[in-house]
């Protein structure tokens with residue numbers, strides 16, 4: 001049987017094709033003028049920034065988008081085979097330049113006018129136009145509307161145009177001027193809203209201004225990068241590396257990646273040739289420092305992507321060691337930037353040790369989901385989940401909704417079992433989790449991206465940061481324990497202004513998530529099923545305070561405050577951190593968290609070392625619209 005690919009978006013059930021657009025009260029009935037002047041603005045307490053024309057946004061709010069008529073994003077080609085990454089890794093070799101040039105050719109470099117004037121480069125900017133922004137801290141540099149308002153350097157500007165980034169996303173408008181001014185930054189912005197470029201552009205631009213650290217063909221045995229970008233997973237580090245290389249194309253800025261599970265020799269060899277920006281996972285970096293092959297003493301810029309995860313309890317000691325005890329210049333002598341879509345107060349407090357006189361930037365309701373993602377919660381008991389997902393996926397296939405579907409399970413075993421079950425039932429699925437060797441992980445991701453196996457069953461190893469075009473449906477087969485993990489998981493769809501669908505199976509096991517889930521859904525203007533409201537009411541009596549969810553209940557079952565990751569410096573009233581400190585991670589289920597649900601896949605814990613030697617593989621992240629041919633099975 002053959003299936004016509006319709007390119008339709010959305011997902012199974014097809015219920016919510018168009019989300020209502022939320023217009024904040026102060027803008028209702030107002031003519032649609034320059035949305036920036038009308039709707040943007042800093043909160044009253046970011047009094048430092050008060051330029052004329054920036055109205056108060058009052059109660060905040062976003063246009064929740066849901067527009068269906070998106071221009072195609074026109075990205076590069078579909079992923080290809082293994083050895084390409086190795087080609088890229090040598091920026092001095094002709095194949096590196098050729099490969100990237102080819103990539104840009106396929107992107108069809110924009111004409112100057114289009115690049116300067118808007119058009120959005122395929123991104124649906126309207127979805128972000130009316131988004132609340134807060135910046136707190138001293139002397140906040142004002143935002144920009146266009147990339148060319150900042151002197152980023154001609155080489156970088158050319159690459160920005162080549163990437164078809166015709167105008168900055170909201171987080172970029174605010175974060176780039178702050179970072180280019182050399183300020184420390186803690187930035188929270190919704191999933192898929194362009195945070196990678198927000199930290200890469202300032203780093204590349206400053207390196208270009210201050211002079212390159214490394215010429216091609218250098219012979220250093222101890223690499224001394226001037227910028228370090230840390231991320232929690234190998235796949236995310238690879239992705240950042242690929243993105244950063246596109247931004248630095250032909251500028252001479254050399255970017256190298258180091259992550260566990262792949263050959264350290266090859267990575268050391270790449271470092272020997274010189275490095276300006278090192279993108280790394282913490283475990284592999286610490287290993288290289290211990291071997292005396294990397295020195296952090298020249299670091300001028302430190303960026304932590306998914307910073308809250310990086311400082312969460314599994315990683316914090318390792319990050320602290322890297323940042324504070326391995327020769328890196330202290331805060332004030334280096335610039336530090338922390339980015340995430342979620343930023344709990346206690347993590348902000350930990351992070352503040354790494355920063356000096358920093359600006360806290362929040363774009364959108366921090367920790368909340370974007371309204372571009374249509375969320376459906378279904379009551380499905382554990383024993384019924386398999387039959388339910390079969391119905392959902394078959395319905396999706398029958399409807400011609402054959403984009404990519406990402407399914408999250410709680411455990412690695414669960415991911416394998418579900419992959420097997422779906423495959424045996426004739427559905428094209430593949431699994432990714434931390435027990436797989438790196439080559440298998442990369443193969444699974446590549447096959448998913450290319451649409452060969454358009455169903456990826458994953459643990460949380462795939463929940464953060466991964467930018468995979470055409471993921472139109474995220475299914476939480478098992479809900480996570482933590483609402484922030486839910487936010488990141490569903491954020492694998494609805495990216496860069498596109499809409500997406502997220503379906504979750506809620507069972508009795510998930511009672512503790514009911515309340516934060518209801519709050520999150522309300523924040524994002526989603527329809528909450530009545531039964532879930534009931535669960536939330538009941539669960540708040542049972543689960544009041546303590547544990548991971550204390551911030552939603554004020555530590556003692558008090559006021560609800562979802563999305564409340566404002567600058568913790570504003571909230572702190574001495575001892576007011578209900579549930580903070582010591583054992584307050586009770587709700588985190590630490591025993592199994594890193595053990596059995598995929599976080600074994602991180603580079604940090606010692607468990608990793610067993611995965612050494614894999615190597616090979618590699619994938620290409622710029623992809624064109626994927627025709628998920630695997631559905632033809």
Ligand SMILES: Nc1ncnc2c1ncn2[C@@H]1O[C@H](COP(=O)(O)OP(=O)(O)OP(=O)(O)O)[C@@H](O)[C@H]1O
Pocket residue numbers: 120121123164165166167168169172189190191192193194195196197340341464465466467491492495496
């Ligand atoms: N100014 C821009 N114009 C067009 N596309 C953009 C722009 N900035 C970023 N993008 C694209 O938007 C997508 C999402 O960006 P990115 O992966 O940086 O999001 P993110 O905020 O880091 O998400 P997450 O929180 O999930 O890590 C990417 O495909 C990126 O290329």
